[in-house]
Amino acid sequence: MRRWNGWGDENTYLELPENGQSFLEERVGKATPLANATYEEVEASVPDSRLPESELYTVEPKDRILHARGQSLPDWLAMKSGNMGIYPDAVSYPESSDDVRALLDEAKKKDWVIIPYGGGTSVVGHINPLEDVRPIITVDMSRMCRLLDLDEQSRIATFGAGVPGPLLESQLLAKGYTLGHFPQSFELSTLGGWIASRSSGQQSLKYGRIEQLFAGGRIETLDGSFDLPTYPASSAGPDMREWFMGSEGRFGIITEAKVRVTPIADQEKFFVAFLPTWGMALNCVRTMVQAGIPMSMMRLSNVIETETQLALAGHENQINLLEKFLKFRGASDEKCMMTFGLTGNKAQNALSLTQIKKIIAKFDGVYTGTMLGKRWKEKRFMFPYLRETLWEKGYAVDTLETATDWDNVDFLLNSIESNLKNALSEDNENVHVFTHLSHFYGQGCSIYTTYVFRTADTYEGTLERWKTLKHTTSELIVNNRGTISHQHGVGQDHAPYMAIEKGPVATELLHHTSEFFDPNSQMNPGKLLVEKTATESVSSKKQAV
Amino acid sequence: MRRWNGWGDENTYLELPENGQSFLEERVGKATPLANATYEEVEASVPDSRLPESELYTVEPKDRILHARGQSLPDWLAMKSGNMGIYPDAVSYPESSDDVRALLDEAKKKDWVIIPYGGGTSVVGHINPLEDVRPIITVDMSRMCRLLDLDEQSRIATFGAGVPGPLLESQLLAKGYTLGHFPQSFELSTLGGWIASRSSGQQSLKYGRIEQLFAGGRIETLDGSFDLPTYPASSAGPDMREWFMGSEGRFGIITEAKVRVTPIADQEKFFVAFLPTWGMALNCVRTMVQAGIPMSMMRLSNVIETETQLALAGHENQINLLEKFLKFRGASDEKCMMTFGLTGNKAQNALSLTQIKKIIAKFDGVYTGTMLGKRWKEKRFMFPYLRETLWEKGYAVDTLETATDWDNVDFLLNSIESNLKNALSEDNENVHVFTHLSHFYGQGCSIYTTYVFRTADTYEGTLERWKTLKHTTSELIVNNRGTISHQHGVGQDHAPYMAIEKGPVATELLHHTSEFFDPNSQMNPGKLLVEKTATESVSSKKQAV
Structure with a gap:
């Protein structure tokens, strides 16, 4: 049974290893749930x-x-x-x-x-x-969850848009295919939700974001139905799929979706390497992705995330051995963990691995093989359960994410982390903050920051802490060349920052489009866009054009 | 000096080999210019x-x-x-x-x-x-042609949008980079034009279409200026770049464009193979592209285009030898020429070539190495000059292009060709028609058809012939799951077919958007969209939803 008041299945509970709790108490303080x-x-x-x-x-x-x-x-x-x-x-x-x-x-x-x-x-x-x-x-939409058609020549599968990740993949697997879209919410989130919120999966390096996977489908609007036809590509004016990806229910409901599927690959492996410092690590992953080596995923944890992950991982003996090995190889206190995946045919994977190892060596990294990569794969959807575990210990966990161009990644990441760390200093509260980069592009990457803080004495007080953390950081992101979201979407919480990110013309155009489909604001009002009647409270520090 | 009344540079003239002229006379008839x-x-x-x-x-x-x-x-x-x-x-x-x-x-x-x-x-x-x-x-826009900025970390180059292909590439080459966008019009067409018409280059398999290359920029509209900011990716609602790609001047003028550039590859080679029949050839290219092998281009000529290309190529002795070799290897009358390109590091290119050769062999193809590939590269932008040559002989040449999903490629290609061949039968005129596939996707590919017909006795009569050919085929395309254009855009000629392709809701939305930017229809009226005051003349045979 799904938890009514939290994440995932009631029977799944992630234990915190003993040193995990003391690790948090040291950094955030003892907590009372x-x-x-x-x-x-x-x-x-x-x-x-x-x-x-x-x-x-x-x-x-x-x-x-x-x-x-x-x-x-x-x-x-x-x-x-x-x-x-x-x-x-x-x-x-x-x-x-x-x-x-x-x-x-x-x-x-x-x-x-x-x-x-x-x-x-x-x-x-x-x-x-x-x-x-x-x-x-x-x-x-959960009852619209069937595979309605599979065109094996064009590799297009048609689904009811309410299909959740596991049911989508199992129906495709039976025919030898995968969509390859694995957001962390995979166990529960749905195809229609991925499209409506422009989501991205952990293996987007191979399969692309939902933008690359969504080929067309059927939309129901207040004014009638229509189909988005499938074309491999087109120069016939603006691409109508782009109106609906990220529309968050404001323009209509996606009821059926056609998606581009891929046969299951011959081989898939995940590997881990450690880089000696953050600077070396950042250059290493940028070099890897800009070299265009076929990979399926990559993730780079910064120093604190690396430390936190190893502390919360359990398997103390194994981790101690690994730490010794890494120390011996020269990567110690400042080390950063990099996970990467290869999904393809064996010859291609072998060549990719050879080329990646060369780059890792160039940046003095230590390649450790597949042991930790296997663990990453096993636990890839488990992180949200940790929130439940920490909640029971008196800690609130949240994440913030953005994406920016490479020249701005380090600056923005540091700004976000330092803002979060200091945001509750008036209350004398420490915030434990760590970050990974997890979606890589030639132009830049996503920045995914987790922050852990103690709940206040009351729920209201805890919400106030969150508001301070969230608002100051969101404002910082959109004023410093970050997008308000790389993969979570806008919803209610990010809507106030949209006007700064998109600028006045684009914001007005989005309102204009919303009025076209929904003149009385009946469709998910208050999400994506702040209703025009609401008062604006977010300040822009961007230069006007 | 550029030709005032035709294509390209006045001093470039493509000679027709002697057998080329007789080849056309046999198929279309003797002509008078x-x-x-x-x-x-x-x-x-x-x-x-x-x-x-x-x-x-x-x-x-x-x-x-x-x-x-x-x-x-x-x-x-x-x-x-x-x-x-x-x-x-x-x-x-x-x-x-x-x-x-x-x-x-x-x-x-x-x-x-x-x-x-x-x-x-x-x-x-x-x-x-x-x-x-x-x-x-x-x-x-030709005076706005400078490289304004190059961010080597993020690999983003900022150009004045009026920069034509060669000037763009030479400014990048000086810094070791390429955009990799090579439409056939490359010598004259501009970055802003590529964006405004959603163009695609010959090496889109590696570099992507303009959609993948355009990262942001500056737009001037009637109501003011604004910037499209650059993000590697975002889930912050609809992507505003998509409003302007393919907008064809209706919403505003793109004055500066930021594009994603790539360092010049270590190695680039183009190869040719011949497949014994069209059926085998079609399966071969689909297998190649769906295998995800890193390639930079591919082109498959059908039987008639293969024959025509070899006839019009000149170098009679070389071609005769090739024909003998191919006959010896079993590919003769029904053979189809496939060109493909590899652009990357040497180890990757070597692996890709090995894997491609296996697929070619599986479909009984004959791999002929790089000789014809080199020729393709030399002549890649020359085809439009042939139009000039044939015009002087009394022949009119035009092309039609579309894209469709794999399950529909063969049907649509045959329908287009047979429609063109018979379209002038009332005038007892033969039309010489041939086709290649040239942009490949997992889901489908583009279909690019060339047709050659005799000019009539008058200009008016010639235009009437063209109208018959163009209109009947365009109508056929949009009613049979083809897009009205894969790479040329809409303009005035394709505007009447947009309502069928996009459907009533999307068409109305495009008008609504156009009114937002340009309430008095001052911006390039009559292009992309048929003005609402015009009467509709194209019939839809699509089923209503």
């Missing part, structure tokens, strides 16, 4: 739905509770405290595009607010109902 | 400009003549006949974004029509002035 509300308490407090019963949806409290919140830290605090905020008035479970069509027709007539819901894994408030005088219906 | 107008005749007939003299532009007849037409077949017939149609009233040569800004401010105030002009190489009527009661100013 906040008390969690029970499901029964929450159910007893759900207000009545403003909608009558109907065949189009259910108004059961349980469905409304399970669709009220995603996985952002504010969502967590809401769920753990039991102060859930706004609930949808109803949840609809369409089984076909026609069902979605019927619902939207009714929504248009009755002026309902519509929130499309994939896996509910958003960490930026994509699916949260906001206060509205109109009834709110959340559209849970 | 139409008489060309002289430049002096044309200059004498230019009407007065409707604009007074100004520092913002020139009203000289010569400038107006040289910017009146592109390189479509209707453009050719206009230039060769001297009946040039509509001239711009003035031509502006901005030297900076500020110059463009000043011009657009004035244009907005005075209600001028503005046509951005790159290299004037459009084959679909992008830059043609259309009849308008308002004065028309063509904005020639």
Whole structure:
């Protein structure tokens, strides 16, 4: 059973090794957990739905509770405290595009607010109902999860857009194919959600982002249905798929999606190397990706993340041995762990590995083979469970991510980390901060920063701490050539920063487009764009053109 | 000096080998050339400009003549006949974004029509002035051609958008880099034109289309300036670059462009193989591209194009020897020529070649090494000159191109060819038709068809022949899962087919976007989109959703 108030499956629990706890106590301080509300308490407090019963949806409290919140830290605090905020008035479970069509027709007539819901894994408030005088219906797409067609010549698979990662991959695997899209939320997030939020998977170096995988599909808007046809490429004006990728439910609901699939590769291996310093490590990964060597993934942890990962990894003896080996080879206190993956035919993988090893050696790195790479693969979707573990110990964990060009990576990363470390200094609170780079492009890479802080004495106080951390860092990112998000999307939490990132013309154009599809702001209002009636509070330090 | 009434440099002339002419006479019939107008005749007939003299532009007849037409077949017939149609009233040569800004401010105030002009190489009527009661100013971007910045860490080069291919590559080469974008129009077409029309280069397999190369830049619209910032990737809502790629001057003028560049590769080679039949050849190239082998280009000529190329190639002795060799190896009458390129480091190229040779062998192909590949490289931008040569013999040449998914490639290619072959049968005219596939994707490829027909006794009659060929085939393409253009763009000639390709919702959205930037239709009207006041004449045979 899925956890009603946190991440993933109830029966999966990640133990913290003993030295893990002392590691955190040293860095953040001893912590006292906040008390969690029970499901029964929450159910007893759900207000009545403003909608009558109907065949189009259910108004059961349980469905409304399970669709009220995603996985952002504010969502967590809401769920753990039991102060859930706004609930949808109803949840609809369409089984076909026609069902979605019927619902939207009714929504248009009755002026309902519509929130499309994939896996509910958003960490930026994509699916949260906001206060509205109109009834709110959340559209849970989970019943539209089938492989509808597979064109093996063109390698295009058509799915119901509500299909979650594992079900998508298992249906493809049965035919010998993979989509290769593995975001950390893979176990729960859905194809439609990936498209609507422009997500990226851990193996994007080989398979591309969702932008490279989404070939077309069917969209239901308030005003009618239409198809995005599939073409391998086209110069017939702007590419309409680009309007819908990242549209976050504002323009319509993607009900069926055609995606580009690949046969399962002959061989896939993940490797780890350690670089002696951050400077060497940064140059090493840039050289690797700019050399165009075929790889499927790469991840570079900075010094603190490397230290933290080895401390929280467990397997103390193995890690001690590794540390000794690395010390012997000259990589010690300042070492950075780099993980990379090769997915392809054996001859190509062998050549790629030879070329990568040369680059690693050039930067005085220590190649350690596949042992830690195997572990990375096993644990690749487990990190969110750690949040649960740490929560029970009194620590709140959140992540921030961006992407920027290579010339700005080091500066932006340091600015983010130092801002987070010092953001709670007025409260005399330490924040443990560490970072990895995980999506690489010739032009730059993503920066993914995790921060751990103690919960305050109250939920309100904890939320205030988060707001300070999140807001000051987000403002810093968009004012320093970072995108507000490389892979999580915009939702409610990032919407206030969009105007700075996109600039006034593009922001106005997005509003103009939203008005085209949805003149009364019925489609997921308040997400992606701050409604024009809201007051702006984020300051731009960018130079005007 | 550039030809005023045709393609390229006046001093470059491609001789037709003797057997080339007889080859065409056999297939299309003996032909009589139409008489060309002289430049002096044309200059004498230019009407007065409707604009007074100004520092913002020139009203000289010569400038107006040289910017009146592109390189479509209707453009050719206009230039060769001297009946040039509509001239711009003035031509502006901005030297900076500020110059463009000043011009657009004035244009907005005075209600001028503005046509951005790159290299004037459009084959679909992008830059043609259309009849308008308002004065028309063509904005020639050629003076904005400098490399403004090169960020070697992020590998981003910033150029004035008017830079033509050779000048762009030579400025980069001096620093050890290449953009790698080589459309057939490379010698004359410009970076801004490539972006505005979503072009694709011959080595897109390695470097990507312009979509993968364009990182950001500066746009001047009627309402003001703005920057498209560079990010390696982002999930912050729709990607604004996508609004401008393919916008064909409707939304604004791209004045500066930031592009992703690559260091010059260690090694580049082009190879040729022959496949015994079209069926084998088609499967061979699909297998090659779907195997993900790193290549930089591929081109597959069908039987007739292979035969035509060998006949028009000259070097009779060499070709005869080759033919004998191929016959000996089993590839004869039905053979198809496949050219492919490897651009990278030597070890990678060697592995790729080994893997490609295995696939060629699997499909009973004959690998012939680099001799014909070298020739392809030497002649890669020469094809448009052949048009000039054949014109002088009385033949008109045009090309049509599209892209479609693999499952539809053979069907669509055959439909296009057979439609063209029979389109002039009422006039008892033969059309010589041949095709190659030249841009390859996992999902499908482009189809590039050349057709040669005799000019009629008059220019008007010749234009009618072209209209029949073009219209019937374009209609066939968009009704059969082909895009109206893979690499040439929409312009005036393809605009009537856009509504079928994109569907009513997307078409309406494009109009809505155009109105946002340009409420009075001053920016390149009649291109990309048929103005709403025009009557629709193309029929859709697509099923309604």
